[in-house]
Amino acid sequence: MKRREIVRIFGGTVIAGAVGSKLMAHPVRHRHWHPPVLPHVRPTPHPLPRHSQPVVVRSVDVKATIVGRLATTVMTMDLHNPGHRQQEAVVMIPVGVSATIREFGMEGAHGKFPAKLIPREEARRIYDEIVRRSLDPALLEFAGNGMVKSSVFPVPAGGSSCIRLVYEEMLEVDGERVDYTLLRTESPQYAVPWSVQIDWTLPGGLAGVYSPSHDLLEQRKGPKRMVLTNRGKMQPGNLMLSATRRKKDHVTASLMAYPSNKVGPGGKEDGGYFLLLLSPPELKEETAVKRELTLVIDKSGSMAGGKMDQALKAASQVIEGLDDGEFFNILVYNEAVESFADLPVKKTAQSLLDARDYLSGVRVSGGTNIHDALMRAVQQDVSPGSLPIVLFLTDGVPTIGQTHEKKIRDGVAAANRHGRRIFTFGVGVDVNTPLLSRLADDSRARASYVLPKEDVEVKVARVFRRLSGPALSDPVLTVPHERKKKEKKVAMVSDVLPSRLPDMFDGEQLVVLGRYRGKKNLRFRLTGKDSGGEKKYHFNLSLNKANRGNAHVPRLWATRKIALLTEALRDLGAGNGSPVDMNDPKVRELVDEIVRLSTEHGVLTEYTAFLAREGMVFTNHMHREAVGRASAELQNKAVQKRSGAASVNQDWNIARSKSATHLNRDNRYLNDQLVDDRVDQVRQVADKAFYRKGNEWVDADLAGKEIAAADAKLVNVSSPEFADVVSRLVQDQRQSCLALGENIRVVIDQQTYLIQSGK
DSSP: OOOOEEEEEETTEEEEEETTOOTTSOSSOOTTOOOOOTTTSOOOSSOOOGGGOOOEEEEEEEEEEEETTEEEEEEEEEEEOOSSSOEEEEEEEEEOTTOEEEEEEETTTTEEOOEEEEOHHHHHHHHHHHHHHHTOGGGGGGTTSEEEEEEEEEEOTTOEEEEEEEEEEEOEEETTEEEEEEOOOOOTTOOOOEEEEEEEEOTTOEEEEEOSSOOEEEEEOSTTEEEEEEOSSOOSSOEEEEEEEOOSSSOEEEEEEEEOOOEETTEEOSEEEEEEEEEOOOOOTTTOOEEEEEEEEEOSGGGTTHHHHHHHHHHHHHHHHSOTTOEEEEEEESSSEEESOSSOEEOOHHHHHHHHHHHHTOOOOSOOOHHHHHHHHHTSOOOTTEEEEEEEEESSOOOSSOOOHHHHHHHHHHHOTTOOEEEEEEESSSSOHHHHHHHHHTTTOOEEEEOTTOOHHHHHHHHHHHTSSEEEEEEEEEOOOOOOTTOOOOOEEEEEESSSOOOEETTOOEEEEEEEESSSOEEEEEEEEETTEEEEEEEEEOOTTOOTTOTHHHHHHHHHHHHHHHHHHHHTTTTTSOOOOTTSHHHHHHHHHHHHHHHHHTOOOTTTTHHHHTOOSSSTTHHHHHHHHHHHHHIIIIITOOSSHHHHHHHHHHHHHHTOOSOOTTOOEEOTTSOEEOOOSEEEETTEEEEEETTEEEEGGGTTSOOOGGGSEEEETTSHHHHHHHHHHHHTTOGGGGGGOSSEEEEETTEEEEEEOOO
């Protein structure tokens, strides 16, 4: 019989062998057996001869259809054989433990192939054997899950084949929330492109679909259905999605909790971190809050040309987007302020025509009197029963009238007695970004920055679409301290972010993060207003399902907290941007906390990227040196830079982190050249952070210590001890740490292990 090459694929990872070699044979390598290669875990360290090149996965396409709790996932993998002979692929794809196979086969004339669903215990034995042969621990990140195994032949020499797996699973439910997970590697060397589409229908009404792991594009297809797709290249890690059922007359609340494992003077902490997902009730026409919109447009000389044309088109588009019966006004300003009407007017066919005529007559000239324009906008009387909103556009810093940043902020805040939401838009880079950011933040709104070559009209329209259908205005979240009868104790809540909630709009979900102490239920009270008046909602949420699999919760909380502390330091420059005393105890405390949280959670910013890039985390005097370096970075950037590209990027980064809802595993940020940047020498894996030191990945739990071989227990992947280490990682839901590959220095129950391949 003609000899055939065999390839084994693990969710995108390939292992090759010859016919007759047994997967569960002794751990001596066959001369035709190759270690795992890119894309799913690790690339082959050295190029292989063409005649022995294994099959590789070039792309993965996933389409999942979910109706209620039943998920049907269709995974198509494009296999490429770079060798000169046809090969057989033994495909092994990790799946959830509740998955059942509906179909497996090769697209085209070859049809279907038999596939076997392997339970997690047997899958673990297979993974163990492969790791012993490849001396690479990365595959064991999938330990604890099931596996689909099949054989595909032929994959033609120099050609490609597409295989298709269809599997179903019944999803877990937690109250009003349904959770879906698509298993993917956390390997930092992941490179294969994935295309993902999730089509989710929830009978009874879909409040929203939330992903803490990835930034997805959402398309609402009616009250019960939403389609989600990935935006460009997907960062590593499992895709996690949660759909929430909509309630007709009540806000929906769902809880994800992570129990802390930190050890303090009194032992392990009795508490952890929580993520509260809030969805507004079904919006009814009689309860919808009407909007009152005031457009404030800079018409100074610097707005001439394309910027003004785009701003006027945006204004016209926004006004036309208002519902009949809602209200609007238009203010334009340079050194003086002019208005379309003395007070906001109701949108009608006639007022719409009048507004178009007014906008067509706007001409640019003069300076920029930001103070007077804002004061005029917020001091208008409010239209009865409406939510007052300001869209404020400028492309410059204050040059006329009051120009002091802090005085403008304080004056507007004092005059804004009607609680207008001030959504600010900085056009270009010559704007005072801290001023625009704080004006928005202080009024429950958000700042946006139109970067060079971006379109003003598109940016304004995107924000305005979010403001459709106010469902609950002025929301306030509190923790009631009174106890119910027979209730001995409730968990304590602290460090809630954001501390001041934005308004809730139809189709949006609010993500609230915080910390808790105790093991009893978490209780919250939410108050707000709709057109019918005051509303109150009470939630009593159990911590029974708190687990370390919710590792995104503490990391998202840390991301927001670091941004909040950074913004507090940035505010110190609101006077005139002059240096501040970084040795002041209050200032030092802020920097100290930024460095501590950044190091522990692996959440680095432009101010702390040096922690990974310069390898200073693992020294005896690390914290003191890091605080000194971070102080200098924050002084030179956050405090002193108030306008220009080096200021725009800071407020863009801070705003994104303050409202973070999904992980930023690569620590991406916009640098002072307005170019996307990242920090490569730190990895967020499971609930741990690892820093690169030499040829090792080192656990952040060892920060502030000199790393030496004597500090760790050496564990070779071919040793019996390694299986015990893996089991402990699986038990703690931390096996994905093994995706880092060889030379991992990890802390488990206060014992340090150095995992090596022994190659």
